[in-house]
Amino acid sequence: MTIYTGPVFEMARRQFDQIANHIEMPDDERERVFYPKRAVTVSCPIHRDDGSVTVFQGYRVQHHLTLGPTKGGTRFAKTVDIGEVAALAVWMSWKCALAGLPYGGAKGGITVDPRALSSRELEALSRRYIQEMIPFVGPHTDVMAPDMGTDEQVMAWFMDTYSMYQGRTVTEIVTGKPVSAGGTEGRREATGRGVAHLVGRALDRIGLSPQRSTVIVQGFGNVGSVTACALAERGVKVIGVSDHTASYYSPGGLDLSELQRHVACKGSLHGFSSELSIEPEDLMAQRCDILVPAAVERVITHENVSRLRCRILAEGANGPTTPEADEILDQRRDEIFVLPDILCNAGGVIVSYFEWVQGLQQLFWAENEVLSRLHGLLDRTFDQVMARSDRDRVSHRTAALAIGVERVRDAKRTRGLFP
Structure with missing residues (x-):
């Protein structure tokens, strides 16, 4: 029990x-x-x-x-x-x-x-x-x-x-x-910037150009909106966004500045456009190069995973993909490059760690130093996950979780059981 x-x-x-x-x-x-x-x-x-x-x-x-x-x-x-x-x-x-x-x-x-x-x-x-x-x-x-x-x-x-x-x-x-x-520069944007940075690494790995890529962001809160803007700065075209109130899709691209102004004024995406409106379940099924689920858990299920038409699935949210859906994604490993949540959205906790360290030391860093350290840690972690995936011939999620679980298990073994 x-x-x-x-x-x-x-x-x-x-x-x-x-x-x-x-x-x-x-x-x-x-x-x-x-x-x-x-x-x-x-x-x-x-x-x-x-x-x-x-x-x-x-x-x-x-x-x-x-x-x-x-x-x-x-x-x-x-x-x-x-x-x-x-x-x-x-x-x-x-x-x-x-x-x-x-x-x-x-x-x-x-x-x-x-x-x-x-x-x-x-x-x-x-x-x-x-x-x-x-x-x-x-x-x-x-x-x-x-x-x-x-x-x-x-x-x-x-x-x-x-x-x-x-x-x-x-x-x-x-x-x-x-x-x-007492906060740190760059903390609010850290998760979204981290997602965008790792998407960039994934684009390089599969040979796609950001300037020729499109993205759909499911969840236009802090993580989703920052991710969309950070990817747009790299040249990626944002063709779809959603939140809990509305979903919009435009193959020609959405105006992020107008979307942000609307959300700042109204508090949500609701009412932004009637012409661009699309059903939420249909938004994630649209063809795109990058799909970013950045809202809540369990939005990609065995019922809709086969409809995904993206090349990169970047999990900005925690637990957006159910185990049943993950089994199907594993079968589509050559089609869809998965950035699993514990890797993809780690930017937030990494910069939180930086903030904690700065608070303990009472010594604060400039934003460029925060971002440099963030990208360095993300790159190291990305490389470790890719190497483990290639070595063991397993999915990126299995590789990432195996590394994390092993490190906790090994620490518990080393410390022993008290008393």
């Missing part, structure tokens, strides 16, 4: 079982490597603007602390539950280990629609959540970051609340903060 249930957690469990079989992990090691070390659930009551009180449920899962403190985002969304949070923490562990970062994975969240809260209510809920988490987090225990439904401002509230309880400013308790509050 386990407290972790739901389709997202089962997906993470199935992935792990496949990798454990692949690397021939002994049965008596598997549960220790896979299951989270700690899960915390809290109730977060706040005063609403109308004078009433509402209690929201919050979670934090810390997967392992074998390599260092845990690290991971905090998600505010209606779908958040303990199983989803645990799965995201597990994936973050493999991602950090793959990139060679001294972290275990963590994830947190509150079951809430943040768009239904006023600014004051959002601040109250953010501060109450981190207040409840204070006994379980810290710069050398668990470092939080933004995720879906949270942003730089929420991280600033987290940092301020934690600092008030410590009696001193502790910038390194969270990453993804505003630069004015």
